[in-house]
Amino acid sequence: MRLGRLMRIVTATGAALAVASAIASAPASAAVPSDRSTSSAAASPLLHRQARSDAELSQQIALQLEIAPGGKQTSRNEVSYDNGKFVVTYALPGARALAGPDCPRGWFCFYENLNFGYPRGKLSSCYEQYLGDYGWNNRVSSVDNSTTTPISYHDIHHIWLFTNYNPGAISYVGDEANDQASFVYRYC
Numbered sequence: 267m268r269l270g271r272l273m274r275i276v277t278a279t280g281a282a283l284a285v286a287s288a289i290a291s292a293p294a295s296a297a298v299p300s301d302r303s304t305s306s307a308a309a310s311p312l313l314h315r316q317a318r319s320d321a322e323l324s325q326q327i328a329l330q331l332e333i334a335p336g337g338k339q340t341s342r343n344e345v346s347y348d349n350g351k352f353v354v355t356y357a358l359p360g361a362r363a364l365a366g367p368d369c370p371r372g373w374f375c376f377y378e379n380l381n382f383g384y385p386r387g388k389l390s391s392c393y394e395q396y397l398g399d400y401g402w403n404n405r406v407s408s409v410d411n412s413t414t415t416p417i418s419y420h421d422i423h424h425i426w427l428f429t430n431y432n433p434g435a436i437s438y439v440g441d442e443a444n445d446q447a448s449f450v451y452r453y454c
């Protein structure tokens with residue numbers, strides 16, 4: 267076979283595969299909302315662990331504002347969005363690891379790491395909210411619910427993952443649901 271023809275076949279096959287895989291990965295229903303957390307900043311390991319210094323904490327806050335613009339720094343280790351509707355809290359450098367869930371009354375919280383390891387996001391509003399708006403898609407590993415209603419967690423295709431009943435905490439959401447949540451729904 268001549269090289270030119272071979273290349274045409276290879277190219278055509280590649281294009282067909284690309285189309286097939288695009289069809290296979292496309293959701294059946296509505297378009298998937300954009301996920302700002304897919305930027306390279308979101309991949310930074312610093313975003314996902316405790317800062318070791320004030321300088322690292324400042325970098326974390328900067329990264330948070332990069333993956334989810336529109337937030338306002340409200341304290342040394344907190345950024346708030348939508349007038350306080352969503353708040354993300356980073357562990358202070360040198361602070362001891364949490365012994366347990368710490369979601370304040372009236373809020374439901376989700377944590378980057380198992381056993382309630384920070385960073386921690388919190389919300390309180392009713393009905394569906396999209397974690398990607400805050401750079402929190404595919405990160406939740408443990409949760410705590412200090413509201414008066416259950417909270418369900420769903421993946422990017424709105425598939426139900428688990429429910430965090432009230433009041434209560436889940437120290438690990440399980441292998442099937444770990445780092446999968448994109449939507450939360452508060453029943454109230």
Ligand SMILES: [Ca+2]
Pocket residue numbers: 377378379380404405406407445
């Ligand atoms: Ca995680």
